[in-house]
Amino acid sequence: MTADEPRSMTADELRALVLRVLGNIAPEADLARLAPDVSFREQLDLDSMDFLNFAIALHEALHVDIPEADYARIATLDGCVEYLGARTHPEGSAGS
């Protein structure tokens, strides 16, 4: 791990981060009403450019590069928090 890597975040912190990023992409959305287990792509009407910007913002905040193949796993709020949790706390890993 590099020195400038952010400290590990709790699930609540990750959730807050994801919501903040989504809020920047869809400023008019009422995120309090977001169903956490349904694709937010549908709920917030995000297109592929929005979704790419979402992935880029997560990368900038967490230094986690999300491959395209994993996009389906970060499409819901719950799924995204879980995925990011696993990627930022790699079990038994010496670093990334």
Add this chain to the structure above:
Amino acid sequence: MPRLGADMEAGTLVAWRKQPGEHVARGEIVAEVETDKGLIEVEIFISGTIARILVAPGEKVPVGTVLALIDEDAVPAAAAMDAEAATRAAGPPGAAAAGLTARVAAAAVPAAPPSPPPAPGAVRLRVSPAARARAAELGVDLAAIAGSGPEGAVTRADVERAAATRAAAAPGGEVPAAAERVAGEEPAAAERVARMRQAIGAAMARSKREIPHYYLATTIDLGRATSWLASENLSRPVSDRLLSGVLLLKAVALALRATPELNGVWQEGRAMPSPDIHLGVAIALRGGGLITPALHYADRQSLEALMRSFRDLVTRARTGALRSSELTDATITVTSLGEQGVESVFGVIYPPQLAIVGFGKVVERPWISAGAVVARPLVTATLSADHRASDGHRGARFLAAVDRLLQEPERL
């Protein structure tokens, strides 16, 4: 006031980015104008020194109104031409536009006044249109707000927070006033959307009234393009990844080189093909409406460069910082409704352009390849074109070229 698209009648001058006495170079941003399409940065089409500003921030003026006087750099012969350009800009819709007029530099123009200290408003603030409107309603100073949006942009939430903080700090009187204004917020947003709908309606009605459209469609096998893109993106960091839409845009731009009668504008009773290819890309705005700003010189940009320009354009279209040239330069429009799940879209030509290209959703379907049935990602590409400028034969050649180009994605 430049005409930023066929459907614009008036605009509100929001801020001057340059002050009297300042020198401006052709292409520089000199002012910000609020239109039905959001906040637009107005570029100057000549080089010179700003002599006088004639329209103050906050004023709404019709298209063609002179916004400022400029002492042009010492090229007297060109001045007449520029004056003519200014007249033309104010005239027919869609002509190259900039609402500033030139004054002959050699004429006895009083020396430009000394440059005043830059006004606070001259500093570029990144503010979403919704935030700007809200700030005006609530009387909040945008310059005093630290933005929390992308690249420090001030969002509507920031404005409301600032207003709430101010209201809380102020003696009781302020609070009900702010609360009253909250009730007025929805009509303002609804009104903006209604105005935009009206503008789109006017342009499209004119198109359908004046342009004899013909329509073509073809199915394109995107198998090679999709697998090339997937492997390409695998080796790229997320910030450098390409969207499949960029491949389609590049293929369209390259195919247009061979069919100039689809690329340009209809003016004074005839087609004026453009030597440059500026793709207008239809971008849906959150909250309703759409805008079709131009990706300049799309055929000459690498996929990487085109992706960066495209991403930048979409971001600015949605945060309200497009430039005037982006609203006036498009030589053709490309619309893609694939993300909405429809398989084909036949667009209505945006006057005075000559054609519009449409892409639907990429769908996996059975396809015959070398005598065998295989599953392939397919897309329906369509062309709506002006029959006064071209005919179906040429249009068909264009779509065939787009298909051919997409079969060799590595060469795009």
